[in-house]
Amino acid sequence: MENILYQNDLVKVEIEPFEIPWIKIFAKEQIKEFSMCSSDLKGKIWQILDIIEKIMLQELNPTKINIASFGNYVPQVHFHIQARFEKDSYFPEPTWGKKQRDSNIDIKNLDSFYDKIKKNLEAIDE
Amino acid sequence: MENILYQNDLVKVEIEPFEIPWIKIFAKEQIKEFSMCSSDLKGKIWQILDIIEKIMLQELNPTKINIASFGNYVPQVHFHIQARFEKDSYFPEPTWGKKQRDSNIDIKNLDSFYDKIKKNLEAIDE
Numbered sequence: 001m002e003n004i005l006y007q008n009d010l011v012k013v014e015i016e017p018f019e020i021p022w023i024k025i026f027a028k029e030q031i032k033e034f035s036m037c038s039s040d041l042k043g044k045i046w047q048i049l050d051i052i053e054k055i056m057l058q059e060l061n062p063t064k065i066n067i068a069s070f071g072n073y074v075p076q077v078h079f080h081i082q083a084r085f086e087k088d089s090y091f092p093e094p095t096w097g098k099k100q101r102d103s104n105i106d107i108k109n110l111d112s113f114y115d116k117i118k119k120n121l122e123a124i125d126e
Numbered sequence: 127m128e129n130i131l132y133q134n135d136l137v138k139v140e141i142e143p144f145e146i147p148w149i150k151i152f153a154k155e156q157i158k159e160f161s162m163c164s165s166d167l168k169g170k171i172w173q174i175l176d177i178i179e180k181i182m183l184q185e186l187n188p189t190k191i192n193i194a195s196f197g198n199y200v201p202q203v204h205f206h207i208q209a210r211f212e213k214d215s216y217f218p219e220p221t222w223g224k225k226q227r228d229s230n231i232d233i234k235n236l237d238s239f240y241d242k243i244k245k246n247l248e249a250i251d252e
Binding site: 034054066072 | 158159160161168172175179180183190191193194195196198201210217219220222223224
């Protein structure tokens with residue numbers, strides 16, 4: 001599947017290939033910190049996080065949603081949103097933490113999940 | 127210093143004692159996921175994150191701001207916001223990642239930084 005799920009003038013939404021469903025939202029403009037973004041861009045990112053989180057909860061039944069924005073390696077505004085599962089390799093640690101176990105997460109409806117994300121993000125421009 | 131910097135009906139803002147300036151914003155109501163919060167509560171949390179980030183940037187000159195919301199151990203809506211420095215113990219890893227070095231960060235104006243946070247958060251209710 002194409003890694004880019006959605007883009008418009010302000011943002012790009014990409015799949016991060018990993019054992020859990022993990023999506024990244026990037027500001028297209030080169031901006032280091034979130035508070036430096038325009039109100040429009042901030043609002044768009046929060047709207048997209050909200051849409052993705054709701055679809056993750058509806059479609060994947062995760063144990064918990066994780067959201068993060070670091071950018072220590074790449075100082076460009078972006079957010080991570082992840083569907084976490086009790087038996088994933090890092091839970092309850094963040095995926096940036098210590099691995100807890102070997103896991104073999106098998107998410108059955110991943111293609112329809114990504115399709116739903118695409119459709120719902122495309123709908124915000126209509 | 128008192129760990130609670132600010133609270134209103136919706137949120138509580140606390141200092142997380144650590145080598146770097148680290149502040150946590152909690153929803154007061156018991157809510158598991160951010161998308162389940164009311165628009166008012168979401169908006170208040172984004173507003174507070176924005177205020178804190180701007181003051182961190184102005185007062186502390188950090189290398190990067192880090193924002194995260196996990197809740198895998200405590201499934202209650204809360205956000206972390208941190209001022210990160212090139213020579214802190216974990217940089218460029220998240221503080222949930224692998225320690226990189228022994229560090230001795232010395233932030234001179236921490237009390238005035240917290241005072242400014244308090245004053246600016248109290249001002250949103252006026």
